[in-house]
Amino acid sequence: MNYQLEMLLSDQPAVLERVLQxxxxxxxxxxxxxxxxxxxxxxxxxxxVSMQVSGKQPITIxxxxxxxxxxxxxxxxxxxLSPSIERQSTLTQALPRTA
Amino acid sequence: MKKGAQAILHFLTEQxxxxxxxxxxxxxxxxxxxxxxxxxxxxLCRHEQGAAFAAIGYARSTNQVGVCIATSGPGATNLLTSxxxxxxxxxxxxxxxxxxxxxxxxxxxxxxxxxxxLSLSICKHSMLVLEPQELLPTLQxxxxxxxxxxxxxxxxxxxxxxxxxxxxxxxxQAASATAMPLAIPAQLQTANQLLAESQRPMLxxxxxxxxxxxxxxxxxxxxxxxxxxxxxxxxxxxxxxxHPLYLGxxxxxxxAAANLSVQQCDxxxxxxxxxxxxxxGKLDEFAPHAKLLHIDIxxxxxxxxxxxxxxxxxxxxxxxxQLHCVGDKQAWREHxxxxxxxxxxxxxxxxxxxxxxxxxxxxxxxxxxxxxxIVSCDVGQHQMWVAQHMQFSHPTCHLSSGGLGTxxxxxxxxxxxQVANPDTQVVAVCGDGSFMMNVQELxxxxxxxxxxxxxxxxxxxxxxxxxxQELFHDERYSETDLSDNPEFSRLAAAFDIDSDxxxxxxxxxxxxxxxxxxxxxxxxxxxxxxxxxxxPIVPPNTANHQMWEQPK
Numbered sequence: 001m002n003y004q005l006e007m008l009l010s011d012q013p014a015v016l017e018r019v020l021q022x023x024x025x026x027x028x029x030x031x032x033x034x035x036x037x038x039x040x041x042x043x044x045x046x047x048x049v050s051m052q053v054s055g056k057q058p059i060t061i062x063x064x065x066x067x068x069x070x071x072x073x074x075x076x077x078x079x080x081l082s083p084s085i086e087r088q089s090t091l092t093q094a095l096p097r098t099a
Numbered sequence: 100m101k102k103g104a105q106a107i108l109h110f111l112t113e114q115x116x117x118x119x120x121x122x123x124x125x126x127x128x129x130x131x132x133x134x135x136x137x138x139x140x141x142x143l144c145r146h147e148q149g150a151a152f153a154a155i156g157y158a159r160s161t162n163q164v165g166v167c168i169a170t171s172g173p174g175a176t177n178l179l180t181s182x183x184x185x186x187x188x189x190x191x192x193x194x195x196x197x198x199x200x201x202x203x204x205x206x207x208x209x210x211x212x213x214x215x216x217l218s219l220s221i222c223k224h225s226m227l228v229l230e231p232q233e234l235l236p237t238l239q240x241x242x243x244x245x246x247x248x249x250x251x252x253x254x255x256x257x258x259x260x261x262x263x264x265x266x267x268x269x270x271x272q273a274a275s276a277t278a279m280p281l282a283i284p285a286q287l288q289t290a291n292q293l294l295a296e297s298q299r300p301m302l303x304x305x306x307x308x309x310x311x312x313x314x315x316x317x318x319x320x321x322x323x324x325x326x327x328x329x330x331x332x333x334x335x336x337x338x339x340x341x342h343p344l345y346l347g348x349x350x351x352x353x354x355a356a357a358n359l360s361v362q363q364c365d366x367x368x369x370x371x372x373x374x375x376x377x378x379x380g381k382l383d384e385f386a387p388h389a390k391l392l393h394i395d396i397x398x399x400x401x402x403x404x405x406x407x408x409x410x411x412x413x414x415x416x417x418x419x420x421q422l423h424c425v426g427d428k429q430a431w432r433e434h435x436x437x438x439x440x441x442x443x444x445x446x447x448x449x450x451x452x453x454x455x456x457x458x459x460x461x462x463x464x465x466x467x468x469x470x471x472x473i474v475s476c477d478v479g480q481h482q483m484w485v486a487q488h489m490q491f492s493h494p495t496c497h498l499s500s501g502g503l504g505t506x507x508x509x510x511x512x513x514x515x516x517q518v519a520n521p522d523t524q525v526v527a528v529c530g531d532g533s534f535m536m537n538v539q540e541l542x543x544x545x546x547x548x549x550x551x552x553x554x555x556x557x558x559x560x561x562x563x564x565x566x567x568q569e570l571f572h573d574e575r576y577s578e579t580d581l582s583d584n585p586e587f588s589r590l591a592a593a594f595d596i597d598s599d600x601x602x603x604x605x606x607x608x609x610x611x612x613x614x615x616x617x618x619x620x621x622x623x624x625x626x627x628x629x630x631x632x633x634x635p636i637v638p639p640n641t642a643n644h645q646m647w648e649q650p651k
Contacts, residue, residue, distance in 0.1 A: 013227045014215050021220050064399035070224045070244060 002031065002054045004078040005063070008038060010071040011045040018069050019049065026062045028055035046073060103234055103262040104133035107195065110238050111139060116166050118142065118157065118518055120150040124170025125210055127197030129262035142518055142547065145539035147174050149511040151181030152537065155190050156515025160473050160495050162312060164191045164245050165515065171197045172210030175256070176217065180505060183221035185252035187502025188333060189310055191245040192252035193238075194222075200260040201229065214256050223251030231261055235269035247277050249397040250310055279396070282411040282418050290392050290409050294324075294424040297366035297390070299431045302326050303349070306333025306501070307371015307395060309494030313415035317370065324424035327435040329357040331372050332501045336491030344435055350378040351637045352483040355442040355648055358635070360435050361386050362644040368392045368422075371415055374404040375502070384642035394418055444488070452603045454628045457481065457556055458488045460607050464526070464554070465489040467611055471496060472524040473516045477509040477533025480562035483633045485528050507536030510553065514540060517549045524552070524615065531557040531584050541594040544620045551620050553596075555587055558627040566632045570647075571639065591622040598622040 009015045016035065023030055032052040037045075053062070063077050101109060107130060111119070120142045123131040134141050144150035147169040158165030169178050175196040185192045199208040218225040224244045226237050234257065241253040294300055308317050314337050321328060327344040330337060338345050346357040361367065367389040372378070379385035382404060393400070393407035394415065401410040411418050446462050461484050468474075474489060475498035476482045482499055491497040498516060500508040513527035534555050544551055561579040568576050588598040597617060601610045601624070614623045635646040 013229070014219060014225075017216065018219050025220060058402075060402065064403075068223075068399060 001056075001059070001079070002052060003059045005049075005051045005053060005066075006076040006078075007049040007051070007066070008073040009047045009049055010073060011037075011047050012071045015047065015069075015071040016049070018071065019051070019066065022065050022069065023051070023053060023062060026055075026065050027057050028053040028062050100265040100267060102129070102133070103231065103257065103264055103266045104129040105136075106235060106266045107238065107257075107262075108133050108137040108139055110235055111166065112137070114164075114242055116164070119166040119168055120144055120153040120157070120515065120518075121168030122147045122150050122170070122174060124174045124197065126171035126199055126259045127168060127174070127195075127262070128170075129259065130168060130195070130197065141168075142514075142543070144511065144514070145542045146537065147177035148181055148507070149514075149537050149540045149543065151178045151192075151194065152184070152505075152508055152511035153515030153518070153540075153543075154192055154194075155181060155185055155188075155508075156475060156498055156512030157519040158185075158190050158192055158515075159188075159498050159512070160516035161519045162191075162310070162495060163519075164193055164242060166193050166195070168195045169197070170210065171199055171214070172212045174210075175214040176212060178254075179217060179221060180503075182218060182252050182254060184500055184503040184505045184508065186221050186223060188500065189250050189306065190252060191250035193241050193245050194252060194254045196254065196256045197262065198227070198256045198258045201258045202260070204258065214254070218254045222254050225254040225256070227256045228258065228261055231264055231266040234261060234266045239269065248279065249307070279414045279417075280398075280412045282413040282421070286409060286411055287418075287421050290411055291423050293366055293390060293392055293409055294368075294422065295426045297426075298428065299364045300326050300366040300368060300424065300428065301361055301364035301386075301389070302328040302338075303331075303361065303367050303369045303372055304328055304334040304337050305331045305370060305372025306494065308334060308337040308415060311371060311396065311415040313371075313419055314493060316416050316419040320419045320422055324422075325432060326368075326424060326428070327360060327432065329353070329361055331375075331378055332486055332499055334372065334494065335486060335497045336494040340490040340492075344432060344439070346435070346439055348486050349643070351380065352487065352633050352635065353378075353637075353643065353646075354444070354487060355635055355646065356435070356439045358637070358643040358646055359438055359442070361389075362642070363434075364389050366390050366392060368394070370394050370419070371396075373400045379404065380637045380643040381640050387642075452605050455601065455604050455607060455625055457484045457625075457627055457631060459604075460611070460625065461485055461488040461528070463607060464611055468526065468615060469524045472526060473498065473513070473520060474526050474528060475499070475509045475512040475516060476528045477530050477536075478504045478506045478563075479530045479533060480558070480566065480631075480633045481528055481530045481533075481556040483563075484556070487633075506530075506533040509533060510540045510551075511537050511543075513551045513553075514543055514549060517551050525550070526552045526554060528554045528556065530562060531555055531559060531587075532561045532581055534587075535584070538590070541591065541596060544596060545594040548619055550618060552614050552617070553591075553620070553622040554614070555622065555624050556627055557584065557587070557624060558629040558631065559584060560629045562629070563633070565629070566636075569632070570636070587622060587624040596620045596622050598624060600624040600626065602626040
């Protein structure tokens with residue numbers, strides 16, 4: 001199953017490594033990755049990261065761990081059908097950062 | 100304006116931190132220089148891993164943030180095992196590491212290592228301070244993250260030139276605490292409905308209860324509902340061990356009644372527990388007839404290993420008082436009570452001259468030591484015997500490396516616990532293999548003359564590995580023979596620590612009495628039969644009710 005993740009991250013040292021490590025460790029493969037400064041958030045130095053991942057586990061195994069990253073400002077997850085990304089459902093978790 | 104090093108110590112003092120653990124070195128030298136003029140008491144351990152385990156012992160025995168300090172490079176890498184240990188056991192810790200000066204960073208400078216990169220997956224959060232004005236806000240954030248929600252370790256890496264340079268006062272107000280989730284009333288109602296409808300409910304208590312400071316709320320819940328209870332390794336001490344329906348630890352080396360009851364229950368109420376593999380055994384046969392009510396502060400633990408039927412996310416202190424259990428569960432209570440009686444461990448406190456039996460010795464130690472005594476242990480057979488046969492009045496009284504299972508934890512953790520609790524009896528129960536992993540901390544005991552008691556359960560083996568080789572590897576013993584151990588009493592003597600050695604059952608009581616009555620540090624070397632194993636055991640990929648309760 002493919003998933004499209006849209007993240008807004010604080011531009012802190014190692015922030016991208018955190019996302020990549022978490023994704024690998026929780027058993028997901030990265031198929032596409034794009035990163036750019038968030039134009040509307042220039043003042044607060046935010047990065048916009050789009051990532052397409054695939055994995056056998058439920059995506060919540062990954063998204064619940066990404067939510068723990070202190071440099072993550074927001075996360076949106078969509079189910080994607082490969083090869084063309086088709087929006088099936090949008091899963092926007094509003095998890096408290098308590099862990 | 101203060102120099103960075105002074106500002107850090109001033110900040111720590113403001114946080115109420117007056118005792119830290121560490122080991123000096125090049126990049127962190129400015130902080131050690133400033134320590135000379137600070138009211139903070141620094142405890143010099145003999146290895147950075149020992150310092151960090153001491154900070155963990157401090158934190159776990161108090162539920163407060165522990166602080167340890169190390170230099171760059173090898174100092175920082177020596178912390179990493181302890182950092183992972185604290186992550187896996189949710190221990191609030193702040194580690195401060197020196198880093199080479201910013202101008203040298205990235206040049207493979209002397210004692211330079213990318214500790215931020217190394218730390219990422221083994222801590223709750225880690226930060227590198229790159230500007231002087233970031234120093235104090237970063238520390239503030241570190242303490243807040245370490246404490247809030249599910250606690251955990253935070254590493255702060257600070258270049259040497261920031262320690263020596265001036266840093267501005269922080270005008271940032273303390274960040275407001277992250278709002279804890281509040282369990283949704285509808286879910287609470289469903290949870291209470293599940294409790295009411297269940298015929299065979301069981302409380303499965305994890306380390307989260309102690310970390311949430313919810314021991315009183317849990318005991319109140321037990322008093323109100325009279326539900327049977329089992330504990331994880333980290334949950335031990337949360338429930339009142341005198342309660343007639345308290346069944347002890349569950350899992351791979353859980354007590355028989357605990358495992359059997361969980362397998363038979365129809366509602367499992369996981370409280371601050373994460374259904375880890377040592378608890379569940381074969382996951383799809385764990386509590387196979389039960390619905391799962393999962394209560395935790397960490398959303399990532401809900402549905403992680405098993406889909407919960409109902410979950411309550413939030414502070415246990417708030418949630419537990421809102422749980423109720425109506426309906427007639429008396430038949431179940433009686434069944435559990437009978438199971439507990441029929442599976443009770445057959446302690447026989449005889450004084451025959453035979454070989455020492457570790458379970459009986461530990462039960463005797465448990466009965467003889469102070470009610471609030473703190474017991475730390477290493478990892479292996481002795482750790483499981485401690486969990487099975489000693490009783491704890493509070494989770495802060497039992498310090499055991501659970502998630503990471505780190506050998507060498509016991510002695511330094513006991514040192515940290517004794518620093519935090521100078522008037523409390525502290526006993527480190529060590530295996531002979533584990534003890535040697537941080538044996539250098541005898542030097543710390545000698546330096547500070549702390550009255551830590553060390554009990555070495557010595558079977559001249561890496562006992563747990565040997566047990567697995569015996570049971571599951573056709574008795575092919577590979578590299579588990581430690582019969583060339585040093586003579587532990589002579590080792591203790593080299594550090595001015597009094598000691599005793601016993602080898603037969605008739606010596607146990609007197610030796611334990613002498614150890615506990617001794618004024619200073621003490622080492623009791625207990626020689627065991629290497630053939631002794633830990634029972635019960637749940638073999639790998641086996642359901643918990645199929646545990647082996649005794650040797651075949």
